[in-house]
Amino acid sequence: MSSEEFFKTFIKDQTGIITKICRAYTDNEDDFQDFFQEVALQLWRSYQNFNHNSKVSTWVYRVTLNVCLTHFNKQKRKVSTVTLDQIHFEPEGYDDQKKEQVDLLYRSIRQLREIDRAIILLYLEEKSYKEMAEILGMTVTNVGAKINRIKTQLKTIIDGQN
Numbered sequence: 227m228s229s230e231e232f233f234k235t236f237i238k239d240q241t242g243i244i245t246k247i248c249r250a251y252t253d254n255e256d257d258f259q260d261f262f263q264e265v266a267l268q269l270w271r272s273y274q275n276f277n278h279n280s281k282v283s284t285w286v287y288r289v290t291l292n293v294c295l296t297h298f299n300k301q302k303r304k305v306s307t308v309t310l311d312q313i314h315f316e317p318e319g320y321d322d323q324k325k326e327q328v329d330l331l332y333r334s335i336r337q338l339r340e341i342d343r344a345i346i347l348l349y350l351e352e353k354s355y356k357e358m359a360e361i362l363g364m365t366v367t368n369v370g371a372k373i374n375r376i377k378t379q380l381k382t383i384i385d386g387q388n
Contacts, residue, residue, distance in 0.1 A: 251294040
């Protein structure tokens with residue numbers, strides 16, 4: 227597959243996964259674009275080595291999460307003047323109330339630890355505990371326990387913001 231074909235088909239097909247994860251680890255459009263481009267580059271670089279032992283979506287989640295966690299940790303060390311209220315996620319067909327709910331959810335998710343963000347994003351994508359465990363390198367039991375703790379934590383955060 228040529229580079230052009232890769233970006234026209236593969237990246238386009240995986241844009242939803244990449245976008246959702248990158249949005250959870252960024253709070254402005256410039257950072258989002260940087261993260262997205264870095265994920266696309268890493269996927270392109272490693273595509274030839276993908277051994278198809280897992281689903282393509284599992285591999286994309288893993289690469290995207292690794293890139294976002296690496297870049298997020300690098301950016302945490304930098305001084306930032308951007309507020310967490312700057313969200314540019316505008317799904318089609320959402321009314322203002324739903325957009326506000328999505329914005330609140332993303333703001334709340336950004337307050338979680340990095341690994342907890344990854345877990346809840348996979349949960350919201352309706353991945354099975356088994357798939358989540360495979361993507362994150364955890365046991366299924368550990369994933370289940372963490373999800374329950376994260377739900378409680380998110381409820382507390384959201385209740386505090388209303």
